[in-house]
Amino acid sequence: MKNSVVSCVLLCLAVRLVLVLLFPGLGSTLDQSVEFSTPVTSFRSLQEGIFLLKHQLGLYDGGVVHLPPLLLQLGCFTGGETGLRTIFILVDCIIVWLLTQLELTLNGSIRCAWIYGVNPLTVLSCVSGSTIAFTYLSLITAIYSIVVKRNLTLSSSMIAIMSYLDPCMCVLSLPMFNFICGPKKLAKTVLYMVTIVVTGIMLYSICPFPLDVVYGTRLTFASVAPNMGLWWYFFIEMFQEFIPFFKSVFNLFSMGMVIPITLRFHDQRNTNPLHCLILCIGWIILTKPYPTLGETGVFLSLLPLFDIDGISILKYMRYPMFTALLFLHGILLSPIFYHLWIDLGSGNSNFFYAISLVYALALGLLITDIMWGVIRLEYDGGKPNYTRKLTQV
Numbered sequence: 001m002k003n004s005v006v007s008c009v010l011l012c013l014a015v016r017l018v019l020v021l022l023f024p025g026l027g028s029t030l031d032q033s034v035e036f037s038t039p040v041t042s043f044r045s046l047q048e049g050i051f052l053l054k055h056q057l058g059l060y061d062g063g064v065v066h067l068p069p070l071l072l073q074l075g076c077f078t079g080g081e082t083g084l085r086t087i088f089i090l091v092d093c094i095i096v097w098l099l100t101q102l103e104l105t106l107n108g109s110i111r112c113a114w115i116y117g118v119n120p121l122t123v124l125s126c127v128s129g130s131t132i133a134f135t136y137l138s139l140i141t142a143i144y145s146i147v148v149k150r151n152l153t154l155s156s157s158m159i160a161i162m163s164y165l166d167p168c169m170c171v172l173s174l175p176m177f178n179f180i181c182g183p184k185k186l187a188k189t190v191l192y193m194v195t196i197v198v199t200g201i202m203l204y205s206i207c208p209f210p211l212d213v214v215y216g217t218r219l220t221f222a223s224v225a226p227n228m229g230l231w232w233y234f235f236i237e238m239f240q241e242f243i244p245f246f247k248s249v250f251n252l253f254s255m256g257m258v259i260p261i262t263l264r265f266h267d268q269r270n271t272n273p274l275h276c277l278i279l280c281i282g283w284i285i286l287t288k289p290y291p292t293l294g295e296t297g298v299f300l301s302l303l304p305l306f307d308i309d310g311i312s313i314l315k316y317m318r319y320p321m322f323t324a325l326l327f328l329h330g331i332l333l334s335p336i337f338y339h340l341w342i343d344l345g346s347g348n349s350n351f352f353y354a355i356s357l358v359y360a361l362a363l364g365l366l367i368t369d370i371m372w373g374v375i376r377l378e379y380d381g382g383k384p385n386y387t388r389k390l391t392q393v
């Protein structure tokens, strides 16, 4: 097993290194694409922020940088672009290693790590230098430390770091509570919550920053730019006076839905807390204001975790083929339709929006289909019976 872990990490490293070395321009091309880069996570804004910080200019005056300062401080230690790209590759290797450890503990196999290592979406996201790598590094570390190490403090600090990097993800702390079990559950939950808040405040007070520029941009979708998400088209089309109302509705919809999912699957006798967490991650990726395909790549690599302890929830899925084809369709056509609209001018925004709807439908179908599987397993009392036919009312 040790050998396969090493070979998995090496393969992850090799794929990314080869792409970066063979195609030096690929990174900046991907960084210009709407699929892998957004105004709040792009490599350009990271570089810009580091430049401004090094020259002690007003970091958030220009309205280009929306990254929290500690991440930029960290970037200052690396020498230039080569250093930054190396960091991104290393971060992905660490994620792969964490995934191997996580799945070995649960399952004795390392499919997640293989998928993460070679999945084109995660590979291209790494090459594009999207800062979501750091967000997901902290998320996966949080999962690793609570599932493998049973270390609540480390896990909650990692959740705090994740929320510090991306406030849209802070609601993921709710499904994390499901992992806490045993005696003194309530005390541990409170401690977990307090650690998140204290770590968050500490991170903020080490290096304060204007909250509205860094977090406000993400939460209020201040920079309306096309992306793979569901938000941009609405706010381009909408009358000015309705925009603030609908922004709050969209935010409530995105973050609020995590609460019912968490409550529905909180019972540990019936559902693995990991499953609930992954469903919530999928939901957030589907509805957040600035999603990228790299995040979907991470979500897809977590799917083998629905297949642990010899019980396969994925086998309950009713239309896996249809979902897979929708994904392919959406992901392959989106750059083409964007090119038709922006570069050639022979299409319009509806082309690109239609294809991002197809992609959102694929992601939504995948989430609901897996949710159906989780509920079916509960109905079958933990012993899967794939031949039993049920109708959903």
Ligand SMILES: *[C@@H]1O[C@H](CO)[C@@H](O)[C@H](O)[C@H]1NC(C)=O
Pocket: 385, 386, 387, 388, 389
């Ligand atoms: C599975 O469900 C079918 C149909 O309800 C039933 O006939 C069969 O006995 C079940 N199998 C097991 C192993 O429970």
